[in-house]
Amino acid sequence: MIVARPKSFEDIKRYVGNRKKVAIVGCGGCVTVRPVGGQKQVQELAALLRLWAKKEALTRGSQPLTIEEETILRQCEPEFINSLEGRFKDCEAIISLACGVGVQCLADKFPELEVFPGVDAVFMGATIEPGLYWERCVGCGNCIIGETGGLCPVSRCAKSLLNGPCGGSLGGHCEVSPETPCVWQLIYERMEQRGNLGALDRIMPIKDWSVRPGRLVLEHLRVEKKES
Amino acid sequence: MDEEKTAKPSAEVQETSRLKSGSNLERLLKEGKFVVTAELGPPRGAARETVERKANILRGYADAFNITDCQTSVVRMSSIASGVILLEMGLEPVIQMTCRDRNRIGLQSDLLGAAALGMKNLLCLTGDHPKFGDHPGAKPVFDLDSIQLLSVVKAMRDEKRLQSGTKIEVEPRFFLGAAENPFADPFAFRARRLAKKIEAGAEFIQTQIVYNVERFAQWMTAVRAMGLHKKAFILAGVTPLKSLGMARYMKNNVPGLEVPDEIIARMEKKKSKTEGIDICLEIIEKLRKIEGVAGIHIMAVEWEEVVPQLVERASLLPRPTPSISAVPTC
Ligand code: SF4
Numbered sequence: 001m002i003v004a005r006p007k008s009f010e011d012i013k014r015y016v017g018n019r020k021k022v023a024i025v026g027c028g029g030c031v032t033v034r035p036v037g038g039q040k041q042v043q044e045l046a047a048l049l050r051l052w053a054k055k056e057a058l059t060r061g062s063q064p065l066t067i068e069e070e071t072i073l074r075q076c077e078p079e080f081i082n083s084l085e086g087r088f089k090d091c092e093a094i095i096s097l098a099c100g101v102g103v104q105c106l107a108d109k110f111p112e113l114e115v116f117p118g119v120d121a122v123f124m125g126a127t128i129e130p131g132l133y134w135e136r137c138v139g140c141g142n143c144i145i146g147e148t149g150g151l152c153p154v155s156r157c158a159k160s161l162l163n164g165p166c167g168g169s170l171g172g173h174c175e176v177s178p179e180t181p182c183v184w185q186l187i188y189e190r191m192e193q194r195g196n197l198g199a200l201d202r203i204m205p206i207k208d209w210s211v212r213p214g215r216l217v218l219e220h221l222r223v224e225k226k227e228s
Numbered sequence: 229m230d231e232e233k234t235a236k237p238s239a240e241v242q243e244t245s246r247l248k249s250g251s252n253l254e255r256l257l258k259e260g261k262f263v264v265t266a267e268l269g270p271p272r273g274a275a276r277e278t279v280e281r282k283a284n285i286l287r288g289y290a291d292a293f294n295i296t297d298c299q300t301s302v303v304r305m306s307s308i309a310s311g312v313i314l315l316e317m318g319l320e321p322v323i324q325m326t327c328r329d330r331n332r333i334g335l336q337s338d339l340l341g342a343a344a345l346g347m348k349n350l351l352c353l354t355g356d357h358p359k360f361g362d363h364p365g366a367k368p369v370f371d372l373d374s375i376q377l378l379s380v381v382k383a384m385r386d387e388k389r390l391q392s393g394t395k396i397e398v399e400p401r402f403f404l405g406a407a408e409n410p411f412a413d414p415f416a417f418r419a420r421r422l423a424k425k426i427e428a429g430a431e432f433i434q435t436q437i438v439y440n441v442e443r444f445a446q447w448m449t450a451v452r453a454m455g456l457h458k459k460a461f462i463l464a465g466v467t468p469l470k471s472l473g474m475a476r477y478m479k480n481n482v483p484g485l486e487v488p489d490e491i492i493a494r495m496e497k498k499k500s501k502t503e504g505i506d507i508c509l510e511i512i513e514k515l516r517k518i519e520g521v522a523g524i525h526i527m528a529v530e531w532e533e534v535v536p537q538l539v540e541r542a543s544l545l546p547r548p549t550p551s552i553s554a555v556p557t558c
Binding site: 158159160161162163164165166167168169170171172175176182184185188189197200201203204205206209 | 327328332354355357359368370371372373375376379380391407408409412413414417420421423424427428436483484
């Protein structure tokens with residue numbers, strides 16, 4: 001899932017500025033699971049902004065603030081985005097609490113409105129324990145984890161090293177942050193457990209990083225489309 | 229690479245007798261001389277005089293001079309540019325190239341330029357993470373890692389082709405080096421990783437600073453068991469301690485560096501520079517006796533002044549002149 005964290009309230013206030021009416025749009029996907037952009041967060045942010053607008057009435061030039069609240073199932077799907085057709089008519093801006101993918105879909109749907117990101121998408125990761133998420137993939141487009149024991153050095157090594165740990169791997173930790181496990185230590189241990197350390201002696205070839213901008217068309221869907 | 233190995237059983241012998249670059253460092257090592265290299269840190273600024281001043285202090289006390297490439301991710305004058313200053317002074321540089329700041333295009337381009345400017349020794353490094361430096365917000369590149377960089381430069385030199393496969397007319401003739409940290413984890417993987425670097429093209433190895441000689445010797449045992457000391461020249465890294473503060477800093481703040489308590493205790497007792505120099509001399513003495521150690525690399529960070537007396541007291545003077553001709557034969 002995509003893990004995101006809320007932007008600071010300072011940023012959000014700057015987005016709203018002296019505007020009279022804005023919309024806050026949540027997303028029922030990843031940002032609802034790691035709760036920073038679901039329905040509840042939309043309500044909370046709207047309440048906070050209303051309080052702020054009341055308090056700051058003078059500095060905002062006595063502008064009242066109206067907020068439209070909405071949460072759709074997924075902001076990255078045209079089907080759900082299209083359900084917003086005709087909405088936000090008199091809004092001056094939208095704050096999206098989805099990841100950058102959702103924000104862009106929303107901006108494409110409402111090109112005349114200013115659309116602001118209300119959260120920072122930080123990575124694709126897994127839930128390690130409730131409330132703790134860790135990056136697991138950067139979508140490099142050329143997956144190699146079949147050769148590294150099912151552990152990804154591209155996303156989990158600070159230098160994305162492909163040929164073993166750097167000289168800063170100590171006591172199982174990464175030199176960049178002692179709270180981060182050294183993924184190469186983990187790869188080494190897993191390979192040792194499997195009795196396959198020899199696999200790590202192979203020099204990993206230079207990686208093809210030419211994946212951006214990426215686009216994936218699922219061929220079987222395209223075929224079905226043609227046939228029908 | 230594998231094919232090459234099986235096809236030519238005597239490849240190892242040939243490898244070491246042939247000259248790749250004809251550099252002073254390469255010739256001395258291949259003649260079996262115990263070499264001394266010294267590190268020179270370029271200035272944070274455009275002062276040519278700083279490079280010249282440091283080079284003049286070191287002149288005559290080492291066989292080649294390593295110029296760091298923005299070490300610890302701090303912006304400094306470039307390694308290649310400083311190398312040109314050294315060449316103009318008649319000294320032999322070992323330039324360093326990290327994968328931190330350049331992608332494969334930048335790396336190859338700068339190295340072609342370095343070769344054209346007369347550089348012959350190249351140390352290929354992955355590089356420190358930008359987080360440790362003076363621009364922690366920099367985008368780390370790491371398009372290649374050090375092992376892949378070695379293989380790219382080796383192919384440029386030996387096969388006259390760029391990483392893309394494009395042929396080049398004139399190849400850069402570098403004597404290739406890599407670094408290894410015998411003290412990092414997983415310890416058992418360290419010699420194997422060295423083997424990968426050598427397979428990729430490293431002909432000389434500079435190690436992390438040695439304070440724990442016993443642990444270094446253990447690593448060397450693994451290195452010898454794999455025959456790696458016959459395939460590459462291993463230069464053990466040393467750094468004299470200037471003060472107790474520096475010893476503590478090295479122990480606690482430099483990732484992958486091991487300073488035994490015993491050394492800290494000695495520095496505590498005497499609290500002097502001379503004690504640091506004495507310790508360093510003892511370490512050099514022990515390192516010289518370890519089979520497979522082909523030389524030492526002195527990293528006297530911002531303390532170049534100490535190098536002359538260190539080399540002199542270690543009885544490593546005068547520095548030899550190579551007898552074989554400087555013309556590369558590969
Ligand atoms: S190698 Fe790592 S970053 Fe690339 S696709 Fe696989 S898991 Fe993702």
